[in-house]
């Protein structure tokens with residue numbers, strides 16, 4: 001299958017050419033075991049687990065140059081991996097853009113490899129996560145245990161999600177999980193998110209074992225409809241399409257992320273007028289596919 005990798009091969013090879021022979025040897029000896037350990041770790045709820053598993057194989061004191069080299073070498077193998085994955089056309093069409101972004105990132109990169117980027121690149125180059133749209137990536141296997149739903153009910157947020165969870169087939173696994181790619185944000189807008197949901201629906205269509213799609217973020221928090229209306233679509237569109245929301249609660253990471261880009265939200269947080277809370281967005285496969293079908297009909301009409 002042609003992923004149009006050709007223009008970027010030289011960029012990945014150049015990243016490898018920067019390495020010393022010792023670093024080359026380290027990558028060569030770790031590559032296969034690291035890939036296998038990462039794949040084993042991928043269904044864990046923590047999307048960073050594959051990267052942590054790779055670090056354990058690489059061993060203490062590994063440099064970020066070696067990490068980048070490993071990613072470049074896995075990127076060169078990506079067409080073969082993807083060919084074996086039977087992905088829908090909507091996902092395949094996104095690969096040239098994503099590979100180009102990754103090649104540009106690795107070419108320019110020096111100094112620290114931010115852990116979130118490393119974690120995403122491990123998953124992407126090993127085919128554990130696939131592109132969903134220009135700024136969204138989808139993990140192919142995530143769990144949704146009953147614990148969070150029970151906590152939502154126990155904490156007084158209502159019974160709704162419990163019934164929806166049971167109706168979606170409580171024991172059914174795995175779920176897709178969407179993440180934002182903060183390095184290339186040009187698709188972080190309503191159209192971009194609709195594309196991401198639609199890609200997830202196509203994956204569900206081709207993989208009957210999938211229970212649906214989830215996302216976890218501060219940006220699903222209901223007060224944002226008032227205080228950051230440009231983000232309201234993130235919660236309202238999935239809800240209109242049959243998703244349900246499970247309260248996860250406040251936390252330092254959510255406060256930090258919610259305050260990163262918006263001065264007005266940061267001011268509300270600092271004054272104590274707003275507390276950022278994370279929510280789990282759960283979109284069961286039946287409703288997600290129905291939403292995608294009606295979107296297609298809308299586009300055709």
Ligand SMILES: CC(C)(COP(=O)(O)OP(=O)(O)OC[C@H]1O[C@@H](n2cnc3c(N)ncnc32)[C@H](O)[C@@H]1OP(=O)(O)O)[C@@H](O)C(=O)NCCC(=O)NCCS
Nearest residue numbers: 180182188216217218228231257258260261262263264265
């Ligand atoms: C998630 C994120 C990318 C959303 O960014 P965004 O679409 O620009 O939306 P934000 O509400 O955060 O907007 C940031 C600010 O830029 C302004 N802005 C954004 N787009 C604009 C545009 N096109 N024109 C003018 N101003 C704009 C907004 O007005 C806002 O400032 P304000 O709220 O004080 O008015 C951003 O908040 C972010 O990078 N957060 C940290 C990382 C993160 O949380 N990632 C998701 C993990 S779950």
